[in-house]
Amino acid sequence: MKIAVLSGKGGTGKTLVSVNLAAAIAPSVYLDCDVEEPNGHLFFRPKSIQREAVTVKIPAVDETKCNACRTCVEFCKFHALAMVGTRWMLFDDICHSCGGCTLLCPQQALHEVEKSIGEIQTGTSEGVTVRTGWLDPGQSSGVPIIRKLFAAESPLDQPMIVDCPPGSACIVMDSIRDADYCILVAEPTLFGLHNLKMVHELVRLFQKPHGVILNKCIEGDNPSKDYCLEQGITILESIPFDKTIGRLNSNGRILARELPQYHEMFTRLHQKIREVAGYETAADSER
């Protein structure tokens, strides 16, 4: 079962939830898809790390063959190509690696070359396989890294927890595409509600079963909670605004490994998700 954890903005508690969930239900797989700022590894401190480079294909020109016909420039709908006089120009940050320009070139002057955009690191931490995607600074899209993270072989019988990037852009869509269930993490503020609505819209669009974890709950109004009740969204758990959590978390410690009540909370969360996602019977009958 693949469970994706998302929120409309950074700092809401995606990593807290996904790291603890993966740790509580080990053996499991933790995928850090927040490739611009991966931080799950700071908690897991995985051992025996293996690295794999991630590359994409971009076009290159053979100037002796190019006759400046502009077929490629006119084809590229991302406008990654320009022709200044007879000089061919590529804006590789904008190139989506579709390969169309290379295929269409009447002079066969274009060919594809590999460009490195980042890497994937895989390690283990007390029964959790930790896979982290790293996008090199300055690269525009982490989507190829996310695809590679998912493409790697993982133990089929182990649950997979996907720590998504913040927001609701392309890169988040790629992170939840394969998910069986989505956990939306929300803060108890109006801004938190705004961010919750963004990801809620996304999971509805993808028709994913989903539920909300209300994080940093304090006494008083909780607009995110009101929204869930009004929309009939399952509230999976409410995590209090608690100094102990804050302190352990900022020291890179995993609550579920240190405090029994949190181990219990995240185990219960997994159980609840399996029930609502209809996983219970299928998984249990295998035992």
Added chain:
Amino acid sequence: MKIAIPADEQKMEGNVCISFGRTPYYLIFDTEAGTGTFMVNEAAQSQGGAGIKAAQAVVDSGAQVLLTPRCGENAAKVLNGANVRIHRSIEGSLTENIEAFKAGQLPLLEEIHPGYHGH
């Protein structure tokens, strides 16, 4: 010499558009003939790479000078590649900018911004 200017409207007394890549029109003004033509900026509607596409159109128009309040990095690469000089425009009409340029009052645009790209 031909001068390109991003334009809000298709009239000489109209204003310079604040955006280079997303401007609705370009004025291509021929200083020798003293006449100009307006060209629709087809890049304005594109999702990404508007600056590159717009710069390509300006280069293709044969303009040697661009008057604009701002310009992104990618567009500047295309324009520089074609030796199009980029001068900073002033607030006011297209006509006023052409006059100011002729009088040598418009300095080269120094700040090239990294662009407003988003995925």
